[in-house]
Amino acid sequence: MRNILLPTDGSTPALVATMKAVEMAKARDATLIILKVEEQAPLVEIERTAEASALMRPEVQDGISYAQELAAMEKVTTKVVRKIGPVVGEIIRTAEEEGSELIVLGTSSLRGLNRLYLGSVAKAVVSQAPTSVVVIKPTPEEIKRALSLVKEVIEETPAKAVRSITRTKVFRVGVYLFVAYAIGYAIFILTGSYDKQLFGSALWGMNVGTVAGILLILITIGLAIGFNWYAGRSKEAT
């Protein structure tokens, strides 16, 4: 299977690289492997902020969903890989594991210390990679286009986020359970209102109304715990 590896961290250069990588994957009919590497050493909050601003990162953008959306628009197949470890090492290893024919990544035109720290990733990948590497150095126009695409993708997220929840099987099961519960509640209320005789008749030393009320509370608790267990289990399965 032919594939192109796209390491992304959601930074602006990576977003431009994503655009190019999707184009290339489409032209070659290749799968796009979207790789996100989480640095092993957790960043201190202030470092994270500094890095985010240095990379011109649009807020709350992990790069993966952007790449997926873009690829979906162009009907390119994707695969998401998440790794934890040193960035360069994980990129090389993933390229080997997946047998990628090409690695596409972006590089920033940062200056000074930031360049020393961040610009080194592309350089190191080029020198160590088992395959060809395309390093994208974004032009201002490309940056503009990438960011406007982000907006398109992000703007729609509320509706999409709801859809991604309501289309799951877990949610459908929840709706069925709700309907069943609502019917039970309605029967309980209507019987209580219009057939008081029945609710007054004896049952287990109490009367039907009291027993039904207590049972309804117990069913509510049981239903909540059961559903949560089911939802948690099926999340793990996917």
Place this chain on the structure above:
Amino acid sequence: MAEIQPLSLAIFIAITVLTLAISIYASRRVRTAGHYYVAGGGVRWFVNGFAIAGDYLSAASFLGITGLVAFAGYDGFIYAIGFLAGWIVALFLVAEPLRAIGKYTFADALTSKFKSRKIRLAAAISTLVVSVFYLIPQMVGAGSIVGPLLGLDYEVGVVVIGLLVVVIVATAGMVSTTWVQFIKGFMLLIAVIALTVGVLIAAGMGPFEFIGNIIGSTLHLPSGKVVSGDTFMSPGMKYTNPLDFVSLALALILGTAALPHILIRYFTVPKPADARKSTVVAIVVMGIFYMLILFLGLGAIYFFNQGVPGVINPTDANLTAPLLADYIGGDVFYAIISSIAFATILGTVSGLIMASAGAIAHDIYAEVLGRKSDEKRALLISKGTAIGVGLIAIVLGILSKGQNVAFLVGLAFAIAASANLPALLCTLFWKRTSEKGIVYGILAGLISSILLIVISPTMMGHDAIFSLNNPGIVSIPLGFAVTMGVSLLETRSAENSKAEKAAG
């Protein structure tokens, strides 16, 4: 009991100081509006679950339902069942999708689909109305409990609570509110368990035997009436008209998932799955609570019939729980239960004021009027608003002296279910919903439910034009009908004009 009791006062002060200390500690971490409104979205689901329970088990649940069960038997118990049932709607339909689209307020969620100022304004207004209707019973509860506890007059009690809440909310917003609610939810659960065990031990019976005993005996009610226990524990003590009963039940199950101060709790957790998990925690806590509240109410009427003096105050049903605690565990228990009830009110009122402040400062000022300002200024405006709403709550609390708090809350539920729920469910699940549909739906639900309350027996007594106490059965379907009807009309006319253009 109009004199100050040193022990009660000490426990009361301890709880208040603890609450304020948490607020001030938490306030040091509040720097942005996001932090203020929704605690930065970083609350753990377990904490949030207890906080939801804390928010929800307000004066109405603890003081109001205990009183209603003691005075009206089964018809009081139906409140407990309905309050809990509402959470099934929240769990299965609302929690996760809402967390996925919302940010600070209920209006944020509604405007995620259409960037509409009109929707935001309508949602903000309905948030305010529901919050105020919910605030009144809390303040009434505050006044009636602080009076006997501290030897203060009702009015002074309302003012004291109001000012304390304003301080809490103005210092730290949602962070402190969350922690206050968490601790309170915990204490309330333990207190109710202890009180139930105490009732059963004092009565010398097992739980089922106890209920069976009540049903089998003849009861003297606080009103002076004598009924059989069987009648007491069957529907019809309070709601003689079956339709009234159905209307209340409908408002209770559909109102919960539309209460603005509950909805904002979902924005405080990091992920949609956390919203679900905290709902489950809340349901378990509240399920236990509502089950036991039955024993508290029945305990009060049981001991009342045993000839125990002072276990029920015939003129104020809201005092049933504290009075029962006094009989079961003496002064100490009385003071603890009253202080917890007090903390309950404190927490719930803070939550409501947060929701109202969000509606005014975030929705109306910043978004509708377009006064986008820097974080610092936004924070200042929110806090100023919180103080303003707090003062209004004090005035309304004083004006509403003597009403049963659970009953008043039932009305707030009806308004929320009529105005907010149709808009929320349609935004989440119905593709054809239009901007106009949401706006008209909110207004129709809001206006019809309030109008029906005004012409109901609650406000007009025997001359009432509308015969039901709770407007839910008319106003909730109306809210849905208007939201969907207007949406359909609009999309149809849009299609027609498209077709005309195509034809022309």
